[in-house]
Amino acid sequence: MDTDFLIDFSDLNAPVVYLAGAWVTGKQLPEVRIIQEAICTCINTVFLVPGDNFEWDSRLLAFILAAERLCQEHQKKLDISAFPESVQQLYDLAKAVPPNISSPEESHNHWTFLKSFWVGAIETLGFIGEMCIAVGRLFAGRSHMRAVDLLFCLNQAGPKALGILSLLSVLVGMILAYLGMIQLSQFGAEVYVANLVALGMVREMGSLMTAVIMAGRTGAAWASELGAMQVNEEVDALKTMGIRPMDFLVMPRLLAMAIAMPLLSAYSFILGMIGGGVMTTGMEMTLRMYLHQLLQSFSPGDVLAGCFKGFIFGLLIVLAGCQSGMNCRGSSAAVGEATTRAVVQAIVYFVIADAALNLMFYKLGI
């Protein structure tokens, strides 16, 4: 059965719209605009009346409500008293509470992007400040941190990450060696591959790779953990118990990263060099030559600089992860967003910090 309608203009002041056929979900229904003309001609009321073979479900009510909105825009009334009782009851129910007229908060500023960037920057600075104060409290012995939590976080940030870190470090070492071998053999300078691997791993790749892995693994996990706690009102519960979330939740993670990252970076240096060794001895160099050259090519200062980089990256992972977790508001969707933001922000921070640190080391002659 088809849907149909008919507008009877016989009385121009009170046009009658007949809705015939099946007004049900799934049929091609005419749009509300069809009664526009009726609305424009009538004096104050449009009559909506069921026609032949009339059938209905929620779709009809949706149509009636839309028609009513249209009428209201033109300051006209809609009369549906010819419809069955049940239709009218549902209509009354839908109209019982006037719709909300305010809209969800949205800024109508053209500079929204810049503004949110600015607000974000200020918030980040605030978070850094709070973290510093919390560290101060920790050293003053007035922190609410629990040793158990620190151990737990250390476990998350350290041993559990060793597997993937080993794999990637060895691979990066091999790649460096391979690239170096191909290029340097053109000049007969294969032996300097060891320098390339050592310096490449220690000064740059080792701590950066470690940081990226940890940001994706642990930083993201922490962001979603804190985000879920925030959404679940657990953070509020902590606050009302008089326990500072900064001390209780962020500090153990900060300490754990600050301890784990330099160690993991050093571990990555070693594995990278091993990887390089495997690659070079597999090509046209002896292990002895490689080792001999390797040990000459970097100083303890380089290692310290690399570990320091790892330390800074660790702090940045915690900053990105914990801040986006703690700023999580509302729903479970926000937790997902927080996780994404934690990783993306951390990587942006790494690049900036890496450039700044390299510049600093260069100026200081380290």
Place this chain on the structure above:
Amino acid sequence: MVMDAPKTIEFPVIETRALTMRYGDRLIQKNLNFKVNQGDIFVIMGGSGCGKSTLLKHLIGLNSPAEGDIVYNGESYISADEQSRQQMRQRWGITFQSGALFSDMTLAENVALPLRHAGAHRSEIRDIVHYKLSLVGLGGYEDYFPSQISGGMCKRAGLARAIALDPEILFFDEPSAGLDPLSARRLDDLILHLRDSIGTTVVIVTHELASMFAIASNGIFLDAVTKTALDHGDPNWLKEHSREAIVRSFLARGETEGSQL
């Protein structure tokens, strides 16, 4: 914790003065003035979305008011420094709408956390935890994690945590939502009992008319349209005598069509 002898009542336990609450620019409630006295069971009523949870969040210091003041035992919370706020907060117990248990701790550890934070002794903590969990009917669930128990049980465990320190004021957001009628009834009894035995003052947000009439001794009715309090007083009295028709019909709904607000 040692129980003090009941104090002489000089000040209301909680008093709000011209309290106005906003989220950003959006007004939620304005000009709220009410007092909660020692031993009151004070209920915050009103339709959905009128700002009851928001009011509770202001009372427990999670949100700060746009205007006005909140005074505890004669001491303003708004102008107090962090240390005295901390002291005030330690005398409160709060349960959240969802329970808000720490998911990586067992029930026992959850209840023990405020005790440990207050510096209780290790040996007494275990006994207190067991006692509080038994009070809410969860004895024997000490080593369960929140994910291993039901929603209603989480709520009760949250209550056990809230009363761990024998608080002077207990705040509840929808305590009986999600509980079966028997547990809800038990909860009402527990609240009355806490009030009678240790003089706890209770502030409750609730929709359950039955429990409202059973336990509340005072209350406030918030309205979403006028964005202010429509009436104050004992719900039993308001039901018959409120000057506002909206309040009377809200409260009468319980008798005619069941509590479905």
